Amino acid sequence: MNKVIEQVTKNIAERSVIKRTEYLTRAQNLASLGKERANLACGNLAHTVASCGTSQKSTILDFTKVNVGIITAYNDMLSAHQPYKTYPDQIKMALQKIGHSAQVAGGVPAMCDGVTQGQTGMDLSLFSRDLIAQATAVGLSHNTFDATLLLGVCDKIAPGQIMGALAFGHLPAAFVPSGPMPTGISNEHKVKVRQQYAAGEVDKTALQKMENEAYHSPGTCTFYGTANTNQLVFEAMGLMLPGSAFLPPNSALRHALTDTIATHMANITYGCKNYRPISEVIDERTMVNGLVALLASGGSTNHTIHMIAIAKAAGLTVTWDDFDQLSKVVPSLTMLYPNGPADINAFQAAGGVPTLMKQLCDRGLLNMDAKPIYGTMRDYLTHPILEEDRVIFIDAVDSKDKQVISAPNEMFSPQGGLKVLDGNLGRGVIKISAVAEENRFIEAPAMVFESQHDVEKAYQAGLFNHDVAVVVRHNGPAANGMPELHKLMPILANVMKSGYKVVLVTDGRLSGASGKVPAAIHMTPEAQYDGPLSRINNGDIIRLDANNGDISVKQDISQRIPFHPDLTSQQFGAGRELFSLFRTAVSSAEDGATILN
Numbered sequence: 001m002n003k004v005i006e007q008v009t010k011n012i013a014e015r016s017v018i019k020r021t022e023y024l025t026r027a028q029n030l031a032s033l034g035k036e037r038a039n040l041a042c043g044n045l046a047h048t049v050a051s052c053g054t055s056q057k058s059t060i061l062d063f064t065k066v067n068v069g070i071i072t073a074y075n076d077m078l079s080a081h082q083p084y085k086t087y088p089d090q091i092k093m094a095l096q097k098i099g100h101s102a103q104v105a106g107g108v109p110a111m112c113d114g115v116t117q118g119q120t121g122m123d124l125s126l127f128s129r130d131l132i133a134q135a136t137a138v139g140l141s142h143n144t145f146d147a148t149l150l151l152g153v154c155d156k157i158a159p160g161q162i163m164g165a166l167a168f169g170h171l172p173a174a175f176v177p178s179g180p181m182p183t184g185i186s187n188e189h190k191v192k193v194r195q196q197y198a199a200g201e202v203d204k205t206a207l208q209k210m211e212n213e214a215y216h217s218p219g220t221c222t223f224y225g226t227a228n229t230n231q232l233v234f235e236a237m238g239l240m241l242p243g244s245a246f247l248p249p250n251s252a253l254r255h256a257l258t259d260t261i262a263t264h265m266a267n268i269t270y271g272c273k274n275y276r277p278i279s280e281v282i283d284e285r286t287m288v289n290g291l292v293a294l295l296a297s298g299g300s301t302n303h304t305i306h307m308i309a310i311a312k313a314a315g316l317t318v319t320w321d322d323f324d325q326l327s328k329v330v331p332s333l334t335m336l337y338p339n340g341p342a343d344i345n346a347f348q349a350a351g352g353v354p355t356l357m358k359q360l361c362d363r364g365l366l367n368m369d370a371k372p373i374y375g376t377m378r379d380y381l382t383h384p385i386l387e388e389d390r391v392i393f394i395d396a397v398d399s400k401d402k403q404v405i406s407a408p409n410e411m412f413s414p415q416g417g418l419k420v421l422d423g424n425l426g427r428g429v430i431k432i433s434a435v436a437e438e439n440r441f442i443e444a445p446a447m448v449f450e451s452q453h454d455v456e457k458a459y460q461a462g463l464f465n466h467d468v469a470v471v472v473r474h475n476g477p478a479a480n481g482m483p484e485l486h487k488l489m490p491i492l493a494n495v496m497k498s499g500y501k502v503v504l505v506t507d508g509r510l511s512g513a514s515g516k517v518p519a520a521i522h523m524t525p526e527a528q529y530d531g532p533l534s535r536i537n538n539g540d541i542i543r544l545d546a547n548n549g550d551i552s553v554k555q556d557i558s559q560r561i562p563f564h565p566d567l568t569s570q571q572f573g574a575g576r577e578l579f580s581l582f583r584t585a586v587s588s589a590e591d592g593a594t595i596l597n
């Protein structure tokens with residue numbers, strides 16, 4: 001077992017001891033109440049079963065039986081969630097066959113960051129995670145359930161659902177994934193056409209045609225962005241069945257696994273020999289396993305925020321320094337878009353999560369004594385197959401494609417995909433895995449913007465004709481909800497293509513799909529709270545040294561007066577006026593950008 005992994009795990013446990021003990025005590029107290037349904041009044045119970053058929057009614061009223069609460073993020077606008085339409089009926093049927101029951105406990109909102117990228121709706125995106133946690137809690141608050149199944153994949157949805165489920169730490173909870181869409185045109189081709197459009201080389205019809213070929217079917221987008229990072233990391237944390245993250249939607253094996261997880265839940269509820277509440281599944285060992293999988297796979301920068309917020313919901317304190325320490329010993333073991341050309345279907349074909357987990361285990365990088373929702377961590381080194389309609393799990397093999405998952409004893413880079421930055425501009429993160437070595441050090445004059453749309457205008461006006469540090473500030477959580485600024489990527493990539501050095505410096509976010517442009521993001525303290533970015537002027541010399549984790553400005557800016565623009569126009573429209581409480585209460589990016597304690 002790697003010593004750094006051991007130490008970081010121990011550090012998290014030690015610094016969390018008070019909050020974690022309080023959290024576990026609350027969960028144990030709830031568990032000790034036994035079947036919550038049995039404590040409801042007759043009127044409460046009658047309401048619970050009012051809409052059920054006779055058989056389901058008697059099952060739910062029989063307190064020896066299990067009733068699973070489904071939290072669904074189904075809608076048919078979000079391609080990754082469209083397959084969930086039929087899941088509740090399937091889960092109910094699977095449980096009914098073994099004498100148990102399930103009900104849809106509640107629906108949660110599910111927004112698509114692809115639809116809202118560069119649009120006003122994106123300002124709601126990060127806040128929607130906490131809203132989803134709250135909506136999950138509302139569904140489960142009826143106290144008629146013995147376990148929880150979470151139907152959610154995408155960026156803020158799955159993290160929000162697990163945060164909500166953690167408030168019911170006495171219940172077992174698991175994800176039921178739904179899988180990626182088939183590969184369309186390559187992500188590289190997609191980026192090329194976007195850059196051509198930004199440079200005026202192709203028209204809008206060509207752009208729309210290409211986009212429709214990239215996004216074309218039900219299922220998760222195929223790049224290794226935030227949604228697929230959720231899937232990979234949550235499988236590594238043992239929050240779903242082994243090998244289940246990236247099977248295609250509607251396949252026979254996917255269907256069988258949905259039945260398997262549904263019936264499995266009935267065997268791990270309170271009173272069972274294998275009782276496995278979510279409060280015991282998510283502990284410091286599981287969190288570290290998730291971080292290791294994130295770093296080894298070069299996953300989304302959004303997880304430097306979400307993993308902290310999830311840990312918090314379990315009474316654990318994870319910091320960016322934990323990411324940094326782990327990143328020094330966790331090698332990059334996959335090469336997936338935006339870090340390389342392959343997509344998530346190629347990753348699955350190369351062996352998928354079980355093959356990656358086997359490699360991590362062989363290198364002593366996992367806490368193998370963590371408690372997953374299914375079996376032991378050894379089971380997460382296996383993958384499922386169908387044998388005469390029965391799911392069986394067989395040992396994972398080494399990578400079948402060494403360009404996608406590295407061979408044993410090889411690696412794409414000795415360090416993990418994310419790097420923490422710390423300098424006189426504050427603290428932030430960079431996704432180093434996608435940035436070429438020659439672009440990791442930059443010194444350039446600042447051009448300061450308060451909005452991503454002004455960057456676009458400056459590009460169109462030809463103002464980026466030199467090396468440049470593009471500062472986009474007042475895009476932190478408290479300013480406008482910390483939108484992703486992914487729309488800037490084709491523009492800044494074109495500036496790089498013209499031979500200039502570029503760095504984006506922002507207190508906003510980037511998409512998990514953002515790649516080769518060096519970007520110091522999540523800068524904290526944010527400009528809205530007088531962070532150093534609020535005192536930067538055009539022309540100040542900014543330095544990024546990604547390999548050494550430095551982001552700084554040469555001039556002494558400490559005596560300057562912070563600049564604060566009027567943000568009123570960004571706080572209305574697309575429902576943003578309803579989120580003012582979030583903007584007031586949200587914590588910093590380094591603290592999970594959450595309104596929840």
Ligand SMILES: O=C(O)[C@H](O)[C@@H](O)[C@H](O)[C@H](O)COP(=O)(O)O
Pocket residue numbers: 112113114115117155221223224225226227300302484486510511512513
């Ligand atoms: O964090 C993420 O993964 C993104 O927010 C992702 O959910 C979004 O869909 C991208 O905007 C699409 O990216 P591309 O179409 O540019 O690959």
